[in-house]
Amino acid sequence: MCSWLRVSRSGFYEWRGRSESATAQRREVLKRAVTISFEESDGTYGDITYIQTWQEWLYPAAVIDCHAKAVIGWAMEDNYKTPLITADITMTARNSALDPDAIFHTDRGSKCTSRTFAEALRKLKIRHSVGRTGICYDNAMAESFFAALKNERVHRTEYPTREHARRYIARVNRSVPRG
Numbered sequence: 001m002c003s004w005l006r007v008s009r010s011g012f013y014e015w016r017g018r019s020e021s022a023t024a025q026r027r028e029v030l031k032r033a034v035t036i037s038f039e040e041s042d043g044t045y046g047d048i049t050y051i052q053t054w055q056e057w058l059y060p061a062a063v064i065d066c067h068a069k070a071v072i073g074w075a076m077e078d079n080y081k082t083p084l085i086t087a088d089i090t091m092t093a094r095n096s097a098l099d100p101d102a103i104f105h106t107d108r109g110s111k112c113t114s115r116t117f118a119e120a121l122r123k124l125k126i127r128h129s130v131g132r133t134g135i136c137y138d139n140a141m142a143e144s145f146f147a148a149l150k151n152e153r154v155h156r157t158e159y160p161t162r163e164h165a166r167r168y169i170a171r172v173n174r175s176v177p178r179g
Contacts, residue, residue, distance in 0.1 A: 047107055049146045051169070053159040060169055061088040064141050071145065072096045076166050082111045086120045093124045105129040107139055
């Protein structure tokens with residue numbers, strides 16, 4: 001292998017024996033901190049929200065009106081892919097009187113920056129705003145909503161199926177005061 005890669009054996013063994021780079025060490029520290037934070041919050045923090053059922057996971061998404069501080073649209077699927085958030089914003093546009101200058105703010109996740117999602121927003125005449133890398137504050141309202149939903153409702157119930165969880169959460173969302 002060394003001759004095929006055109007490296008000396010001594011160079012290979014020297015490379016293999018090196019300690020981790022400073023960057024790799026920082027990543028490992030960060031990885032442990034994120035894992036601890038996630039576990040200590042009983043799984044309530046993370047860019048992806050999910051609900052455990054006996055069947056499998058259910059992934060809810062919500063649109064929150066930052067002015068009214070109310071959930072105005074939601075969708076739930078068995079996966080967290082672009083169709084989930086597309087269904088979420090489509091339901092919102094269908095069921096809410098959105099301002100003509102409505103802006104939909106997202107993080108930089110691949111689902112939110114996909115061509116498919118951008119096309120859905122364009123068709124709905126909704127402007128897209130994307131957060132800056134490393135800035136968590138613009139997602140704080142959604143994090144707070146999902147944390148409250150999980151702590152006050154979801155963690156108090158066991159769901160045999162995704163459909164059971166879906167119905168329960170939809171019922172909770174309908175009971176959230178508007179405005």
